[in-house]
Amino acid sequence: MTAFVAEVPLRWTDQDAYRHVNHARIVTLVEEARVALAFTAAGREGLAGFSSGLLVAGLHVEYKRQLPWRPEPLRCAITVRELRAASFVLDYALHDGPGAGDPVAVTAWTRMALYDLEADRVRRLTVDERDFLERHLGDVS
Template identity: 30%
Template sequence: MSDTLKDFPITLRFPVHWSEMDAYGHVNNARYFVWFESARITYFTRIGLVNMGHSGVGPILAATNADYLQPVVFPANLIAGARVSRMGRTSITMEYAIADADKGTLYTRGGGVIVTIRYPSYEKISIPLEIRAAVETLEGRSFDPAS
């Protein structure tokens, strides 16, 4: 794993596909959000949040952002990381990073705020205790919901 992503408990590797390039010869900016989503869903699967959707409880993305540090060009092997930086009563703030899997070059940093809701009413609910505990175990630290 790239040293750049050593503090991210969830990482996944993937190649850049030629079709991800745009007319300017680098990966199109929208692809980074797909990569962030892949890392986020991997994280949520690991903590059991994706599977909770069957019970009517699940995540919804409230905000997302990206800081593009360097362009990614074909060919490249990348690694995406996801971690939780904050957990409130109903929301989870995540950080993402995209780096070169071989050289460690950091290409992009990003973030997102995810809210736990009850489907199909879209009512905001408290993060279930078992999800909170799973995040704290994965991250190796506790989170104060009041912060």
């Protein structure tokens, strides 16, 4: 099992008065990495269920170091844990640069729930969705 890796670009407006990435903008960067996994990568495999109903049920962020703004994208590694019938947890390691060897500046997790918008209720993962997520089970790096 391997982590899913997304490169997330920084925008000029992501920085604060100290030229660091603002703490609240980190959540947006993590979201962009999640979209790359659940919408883009899954969509390329014909899995549209995530993009039609996936909710954040919980969020936790830990800031390990200041993240200076730069024009190069950041590396965000995502792994899956607690894969259940209708939910799962995504763990994120946001690196201080684009490389695998760059230090981790932020760790985070989101508890995700599958949701059927038409029925207005939580739904179970399909077999194909579970298979897709199982490829990324493990420790974030």
